[in-house]
Amino acid sequence: MASSIIIIGAGVSGLLAARRLGEAGFIVTVLEASAGPGGRIMTITEGFSSVVEGGAEFIHGELPLSIELAKEAGLVLEPVNGHMVRLEKGRGLGDSGDRAFLGSDWGELMGKMEGLEQDMPIDQFMSEYFGGQRYGALRESVFRFAEGYDLADIRRVSTRALYNEWVREGEDEEYRLEGGYRGLVDFLVGECLRLGCRFFFSSLVKEVAWEPGKAECVAADGERYTGSGLVVTASLGVLQAGLLRFSPAVDGHMEAASRLGYGSVVKILIEFRTAFWEAAGQTLFVISEEDIPTWWTQPVQGSRLLTGWLAGGRMQAFLRLGEAQRVDACLRSLAHIFSLDAEALRKEVVVMRIVDWAAHPSVLGGYSYDTVGAADARAQLSASVEGTIWFAGEALYEGIAPGTVEAALTSGQEVAEKIIARPGPR
Numbered sequence: 001m002a003s004s005i006i007i008i009g010a011g012v013s014g015l016l017a018a019r020r021l022g023e024a025g026f027i028v029t030v031l032e033a034s035a036g037p038g039g040r041i042m043t044i045t046e047g048f049s050s051v052v053e054g055g056a057e058f059i060h061g062e063l064p065l066s067i068e069l070a071k072e073a074g075l076v077l078e079p080v081n082g083h084m085v086r087l088e089k090g091r092g093l094g095d096s097g098d099r100a101f102l103g104s105d106w107g108e109l110m111g112k113m114e115g116l117e118q119d120m121p122i123d124q125f126m127s128e129y130f131g132g133q134r135y136g137a138l139r140e141s142v143f144r145f146a147e148g149y150d151l152a153d154i155r156r157v158s159t160r161a162l163y164n165e166w167v168r169e170g171e172d173e174e175y176r177l178e179g180g181y182r183g184l185v186d187f188l189v190g191e192c193l194r195l196g197c198r199f200f201f202s203s204l205v206k207e208v209a210w211e212p213g214k215a216e217c218v219a220a221d222g223e224r225y226t227g228s229g230l231v232v233t234a235s236l237g238v239l240q241a242g243l244l245r246f247s248p249a250v251d252g253h254m255e256a257a258s259r260l261g262y263g264s265v266v267k268i269l270i271e272f273r274t275a276f277w278e279a280a281g282q283t284l285f286v287i288s289e290e291d292i293p294t295w296w297t298q299p300v301q302g303s304r305l306l307t308g309w310l311a312g313g314r315m316q317a318f319l320r321l322g323e324a325q326r327v328d329a330c331l332r333s334l335a336h337i338f339s340l341d342a343e344a345l346r347k348e349v350v351v352m353r354i355v356d357w358a359a360h361p362s363v364l365g366g367y368s369y370d371t372v373g374a375a376d377a378r379a380q381l382s383a384s385v386e387g388t389i390w391f392a393g394e395a396l397y398e399g400i401a402p403g404t405v406e407a408a409l410t411s412g413q414e415v416a417e418k419i420i421a422r423p424g425p426r
């Protein structure tokens with residue numbers, strides 16, 4: 001008899017695992033807490049005049065699985081050809097290279113990071129090697145970058161991991177998918193359905209009762225689903241918050257999950273009546289010192305969308321504001337960046353949406369980052385629980401693109417291969 005596998009999560013990791021297991025002849029059931037698939041892929045098609053990404057947006061380089069799947073799905077890759085503008089103390093520093101965010105001390109910083117023998121958190125590294133007034137601005141830039149883009153806690157994030165990421169910065173072409181990442185999700189769901197996988201949406205799994213060779217998931221609505229194996233692709237946020245109970249407990253795995261880093265992010269999407277930034281160039285990526293420091297435009301001619309990005313301490317401050325104050329903060333930041341009047345800008349807003357990922361009830365954050373010792377924790381979390389439960393998802397990826405769609409796809413593929421390779425019935 002065919003073996004049955006339950007997958008918790010219809011994000012890209014769960015979907016790719018489901019497809020691979022379906023191809024290999026397993027009976028696959030996917031349980032998803034949300035009303036639809038995608039997880040941290042949230043392509044919004046309603047309310048805006050163009051396709052808008054509330055979650056993942058870019059393919060960060062020549063990432064094999066993402067590009068291969070996009071091609072298989074017949075999706076068009078659009079190169080991101082924008083130029084980056086850095087603004088400091090109200091002054092434009094002009095078109096900056098990707099690395100110029102760290103100023104002239106970049107070379108020295110990278111040299112010290114490369115030579116580091118014993119990994120340590122970035123705040124400790126900066127105070128040991130770049131302490132004192134001379135490096136004050138550098139420390140601030142480094143911390144802001146680690147918090148802003150890696151969503152990292154500077155007291156935990158690995159210096160070595162940041163080095164590995166920054167040394168590759170700007171090397172590869174980046175892409176968007178025409179029509180949005182949603183095309184990839186729809187393609188994978190179609191593949192899974194073709195292979196006979198069953199989907200249950202709005203099925204939040206609260207408890208997993210298991211014994212070797214059997215796992216029973218109990219959903220919030222009381223439904224029970226049983227399989228001979230279980231793949232858990234819930235985010236680190238969900239695992240760390242203990243939202244999923246295991247009986248008997250899997251303490252070693254949960255302890256490993258707690259040693260990995262997971263940060264959050266707010267994405268702000270605003271469509272204006274006119275693309276008032278066009279005089280500065282159609283495709284812009286702005287980094288500034290404003291309350292909402294990072295904004296970018298879309299490459300599509302005539303697009304009137306600006307996307308804001310906010311993480312770390314600035315995000316915490318933003319989330320303490322009421323709704324009207326949040327709108328004010330966005331308009332104030334944009335008014336400073338583009339030297340416009342905030343009230344005039346307010347009249348230009350057609351539609352605005354703030355996506356707070358920490359508030360997403362079954363994601364609880366943005367993406368993972370490497371803490372010191374992350375590889376060991378990941379190895380522990382990746383090991384199966386008695387050949388019955390496997391963890392997967394973006395946080396369980398070892399490679400050059402952590403915290404990405406590529407990471408999630410790769411992990412989903414790898415977990416499926418492990419299950420296929422295990423001894424026993426198919």
Ligand SMILES: Cc1cc2nc3c(=O)[nH]c(=O)nc-3n(C[C@H](O)[C@H](O)[C@H](O)COP(=O)(O)OP(=O)(O)OC[C@H]3O[C@@H](n4cnc5c(N)ncnc54)[C@H](O)[C@@H]3O)c2cc1C
Binds near residue numbers: 392
């Ligand atoms: C704002 C933002 C921007 C990003 N930008 C990019 C980018 O530009 N490029 C890039 O490559 N990556 C980006 N990422 C990262 C990327 O989106 C993720 O790494 C990837 O989508 C994660 O996929 P996953 O399948 O591992 O997890 P998820 O997408 O989180 O899927 C897990 C699924 O499990 C479900 N679930 C959780 N708990 C339960 C439960 N108990 N019962 C049932 N279901 C449950 C969740 O609802 C979710 O659908 C971004 C992420 C965010 C938040």
